[in-house]
Amino acid sequence: MKLNERSVAHYALSDSPADHTGFLRTWGGAGTPPTPSGAGRRCWFVLKGNLLFSFESRESRAPLSLVVLEGCTVELAEAPVSEEFAFAIRFDAPGVRPHLLAADGPAAQEAWVKALSRASFGYMRLVVRELESQLRDARHSLALRRHSSWKAGPGHQKPQAPERPSPGPENGHPVSKDCRPEDLVEERGSRPAGRGLAEWQGPAGLFLGRRQSPSLPETSYFSMLHNWYGQEIVELRQRWLQRAWASRPERENRDGH
Amino acid sequence: MRYNEKELQALSRQPAELAAELGMRGPKKGSVLKRRLVKLVVNFLFYFRTDEAEPVGALLLERCRITQEEPSGFSICFMEDPERKYHFECCSEEQCQEWMGALRRASYEFMRRSLIFYRNEIQKMTGKDPLEQFGISEEARFQLGGLKA
Structure with missing residues (x-):
């Protein structure tokens, strides 16, 4: 079965954000002989969207392997060597062996299991x-509120609408105070489909300014x-x-x- | 790059967002138009011979461009080599538009941009981070810049 491997590798190395990275030990998937010591092979792993790539090293430019994280479950597992922080990616498909991986410590193990199980x-x-x-x-509720305040007339501020908590910075993304949400109600219908962003699914749209938006699905x-x-x-x-x-x-x- | 074909074959059997028999021509010189069953499953486009259960191939739909081609067809090319095009022929203009729309929205990175857009809009309107109620506001995959690889 063919796969556009060069494009896949290109995506693996692209500047779009990785969802998780780190060193893991691997006991190989199909076709990889076990390492003589049984301690597994240490590789650099990069999770991007629903794809998990492994590399020889952090600097390596060619992915060694790819696992598509669809239709699989991620669970804690016992590694061949005891006291490893191991976990397995299991596929619900006949004849598919689980991928056995191990992190360096419990925190890394937990972070990987969490990231992988939310990757689909x-x-x-x-x-x-x-x-x-x-x-x-x-x-919708904003439109209703605008409607009721229009009915109440300009002299009556604060109709029965609930007070909005004042926006504050969260997660490092400051909420703009000058933004008038009213604009957005009208904007939706008239906004051009944003073809420029949608056409290249690449990095063009990845670093959005506050007022820019991807084409609305x-x-x-x-x-x-x-x-x-x-x-x-x-x-x-x-x-x-x-x-x-x-x-x-x-x-x-x-x-x- | 090693990958397990059986895993991809299993994915190709998952429910498709769109599936149809289309004319398909690969990027190699001298390729001819062939009848293929084409299935869109998450961010992969699988193509099958019409009499076979396993797919001939799969295209990962990240960092690609979908372009309309005359008459009632479209092409897919990938950023690292835009000259290599996969051509598809549809039965009608309507079918062509349906496929182009679905393919443009099929990438994980498109979903991520949509999510960040909605999250910011909701936060601007309500002052609350909509992801907080689910305990996933810290997730790397929902952040603007994400982790640096």
């Missing part, structure tokens, strides 16, 4: 769909996806919520409540 396209799509509907709701696209992937999404959502639930205590500690 479906997970990303689920989060995008969730945010898309949240944005639609936010715009049309709502019809998402509702189409919703119908086609309805079942898959319901399942993924459940798993996602479970995961979100599982990580709650951690967050509560951090937030101090």
